[in-house]
Amino acid sequence: MGTRRQFLRSVTAACGGCLGVEQLAPTWWHTVAAAAAANTTGRRLVVIELEGGNDGLNTIVPFTDDLYYKARPSLGIMPDQVLKLNDQLGMHPAMKPWQKFWDAGQLAIVENCGYPNPNRSHFESMDIWHAGQLDSIVPAGWLGRAADNAAAGELCYVGEGAVPHALSRRLRAVPSLGRLADLKLLPDAADVLAATAAAGDDLAAAVAVRLQSARDLSARLPMPKEEPNPAAQGGNELADRLGVIRALLEQDQPFRIYYTSLGGFDTHAAQANSHENLWEDVSTGVAGFLDGLKASKLSEGVAVFLFSEFGRRVHENGSVGTDHGAAAPVFLLGDGVKGGLQGGLPNLADLDDDDLRYQIDFRDVYATLLTDWLSVDPVNVLGPREKKLTLFG
Numbered sequence: 564m565g566t567r568r569q570f571l572r573s574v575t576a577a578c579g580g581c582l583g584v585e586q587l588a589p590t591w592w593h594t595v596a597a598a599a600a601a602n603t604t605g606r607r608l609v610v611i612e613l614e615g616g617n618d619g620l621n622t623i624v625p626f627t628d629d630l631y632y633k634a635r636p637s638l639g640i641m642p643d644q645v646l647k648l649n650d651q652l653g654m655h656p657a658m659k660p661w662q663k664f665w666d667a668g669q670l671a672i673v674e675n676c677g678y679p680n681p682n683r684s685h686f687e688s689m690d691i692w693h694a695g696q697l698d699s700i701v702p703a704g705w706l707g708r709a710a711d712n713a714a715a716g717e718l719c720y721v722g723e724g725a726v727p728h729a730l731s732r733r734l735r736a737v738p739s740l741g742r743l744a745d746l747k748l749l750p751d752a753a754d755v756l757a758a759t760a761a762a763g764d765d766l767a768a769a770v771a772v773r774l775q776s777a778r779d780l781s782a783r784l785p786m787p788k789e790e791p792n793p794a795a796q797g798g799n800e801l802a803d804r805l806g807v808i809r810a811l812l813e814q815d816q817p818f819r820i821y822y823t824s825l826g827g828f829d830t831h832a833a834q835a836n837s838h839e840n841l842w843e844d845v846s847t848g849v850a851g852f853l854d855g856l857k858a859s860k861l862s863e864g865v866a867v868f869l870f871s872e873f874g875r876r877v878h879e880n881g882s883v884g885t886d887h888g889a890a891a892p893v894f895l896l897g898d899g900v901k902g903g904l905q906g907g908l909p910n911l912a913d914l915d916d917d918d919l920r921y922q923i924d925f926r927d928v929y930a931t932l933l934t935d936w937l938s939v940d941p942v943n944v945l946g947p948r949e950k951k952l953t954l955f956g
Contacts, residue, residue: 605716605819605864606819606864606865606866606899606936606937606938607812607818607819607820607821607864607865607866608819608820608821608865608866608868608932608936608937609805609808609820609821609822609823609852609865609866609867609868610706610729610820610821610822610823610868610869610870611801611823611824611825611845611849611867611868611869611870612689612727612729612822612823612824612825612869612870612871613824613825613828613841613845613869613870613871614689614824614825614826614827614828614829614871614872615685615826615827615828615829615830615871615872616685616828616829616871616872616873616874616875616887616888616891617828617871617874617875617891618828618830618834618838618874618875618885618891619674619871619874619875619888619890619891619892619909619919620635620874620875620877620909620919621635621638621640621655621834621838621875621885622654622655622658622842622891622892623648623652623653623654623655623672623674623892624640624645624652624653624654624655625651625652625908625909625911626640626641626642626645626647626651626652626653627642627650627651628651628908628909628911630911630912631877631911634877634878634879634911635877635878635879636879637835637879637883638834638835638879638883638884638885640655640656644656646658646659646662646665648665648672648904649904651908652674652904652908655838655839655842656839657839657840657842657843657846658842658845658846659846660846660847660849660850660851661846661849661850661896663850664850664853664896664902665902667902668900668901668902668903669896669897669898669900669902670894670895670896670900670902671894671895671896671900671901671902671903671905671954672892672893672894672903672904672905672906673892673893673894673895673905673906673923673928673952673954674892674904674905674906674907674908674909674922674923675890675891675892675906675907675909675919675920675921675922675923676870676890676891676892676893676906676921676922676923676924676925676928677873677874677889677890677891677919677921677923677924677925678691678697678921678924678925678926679697679921679924680697681873681888681889681890681915681918681921682873683873683887683888683889684887685829685872685887688872688873689872690728691872692729692870692872692925693705693727693728693729694728694729695708695729695926695929695944695945696926696945696946702731702733703731703732703733704727704728704729704730704731704732705729705929705944705945706718706729706730706820706822707729707730707731707732707733707737708732708943708944709820709933709937709939709944710732710734710820711732711733711734712943712944713933713939713940713941713943713944714939715819715820715933715937715939716817716818716819716820716937717738717817717818717819717820718730718732718737718738718818718819718820718821718822719737719738719739719740719808719811719816719818719820719821719822720737720738720739720740720821720822720823721739721740721741721804721807721808721821721822721823722739722741722804722822722823722824723741726739727822727824729822730820730822738818740807741804742803742807743807743810799844799847799848800825800844801823801825801844801845801848801849802844802847802848802851802852804823805823805848805849805851805852806852806855808821808823808852809852809855809856809859812856812859812861812865813859813861819937820937825841825844825845825848827841828841828871830875830884830885831880831882831884831885831886832880832882832883832884833882833883833884834879834883834884834885835883845869849867849869849896852867853865853867853896853897857898862897862898863898863899864899865897865898866895866896866897866899866900866932866936866955867894867895867896867897868893868894868895868932869893869894869895870893870894870925871891871893873887873888873889873890873891874888874889874890874891874892874918874919875887875888875891876888876917876918877911877914877917877918877919878917888917888918888919889915889918889919889920889921890909890918890919890920890921890922891919892906893925893928895932895954899936899955899956900954900955900956901953901954901955901956905923905952905953905954906922906923907922923950923952924948924950926945926948927948927950927951927952928952928954929941929944929945930945930948930951931951931952931953931954931955932954933945934951935954935955936954936955
């Protein structure tokens with residue numbers, strides 16, 4: 564019989580490469596196999612990262628503030644265009660699909676969210692948000708620490724490229740997939756294992772049990788006949804990824820925290836059209852995801868959290884775009900969310916080097932998500948936090 568490494572290579576090939584590097588294959592199978600026995604009831608958190616620095620002022624618009632229109636003579640969104648939240652703030656018109664969640668009290672907007680001494684580097688600021696600490700040099704991300712230290716449950720990344728640092732763990736690898744087809748097993752996978760298990764290999768027998776669970780899951784998941792290519796077809800990449808998450812939720816997989824992202828928010832030039840298109844994708848993608856979960860009677864146990872590494876500068880630049888800024892809004896949607904605005908109005912008369920000053924520390928938002936939604940003590944994850952928000956009710 565071949566070596567253990569050769570065996571794992573043959574199994575990985577038979578599975579169509581869906582397991583990633585061969586060393587991680589047993590971890591993935593263990594996680595999938597656990598779904599049948601694990602108590603997977605409970606709340607789920609879906610985290611969406613808006614990559615590049617979302618322009619918060621043109622997302623939640625202070626439409627009664629003359630300073631906003633003076634700072635943005637070309638980019639300012641007119642009062643008759645915004646979707647009014649109250650007498651002073653309104654959503655970007657592309658966010659119309661979210662209006663029903665606001666009206667139902669299921670959309671919370673935390674304005675002026677950030678951290679002290681903001682960093683305008685994409686990489687360093689995102690590292691801080693991923694770490695959940697101002698010292699971004701930490702071996703595990705905030706969600707990974709929650710899973711390792713506080714029994715927050717299993718994590719899953721849906722997207723391309725490396726698993727984000729927010730999910731990095733000390734105790735085990737985090738499963739990652741880009742599409743449902745990544746979980747599809749090739750027809751000869753069972754033959755490979757059957758032949759090996761017949762030889763009496765304990766490793767093969769153990770993996771065969773887990774592979775059967777993976778085969779069962781693969782058979783249940785709705786595999787498309789052809790994989791969509793959102794970039795080529797002008798489709799909604801975020802909606803496709805949320806569709807993968809929805810399918811896994813509907814199959815009651817053991818993941819409590821799902822993470823995905825959408826890029827393109829670094830709008831230095833000609834911002835208006837690109838920002839509108841991005842928010843059309845985000846708002847329709849999230850709305851469709853939540854509507855689908857409601858139809859599956861799963862929406863009560865799922866909350867969706869959206870954030871970006873920073874906002875944009877208050878003043879538009881010479882290229883009719885905006886440059887890297889600081890504080891910005893974050894968003895939370897779901898049946899269990901207590902809707903409303905928190906964090907106060909953007910104060911355009913008191914800026915910090917042309918940036919909005921933060922009023923809400925993002926770590927307090929994280930602490931509230933951990934405490935009130937995932938029932939996790941945040942102290943071992945984030946350290947002591949004095950301020951608590953009201954995001955669920």
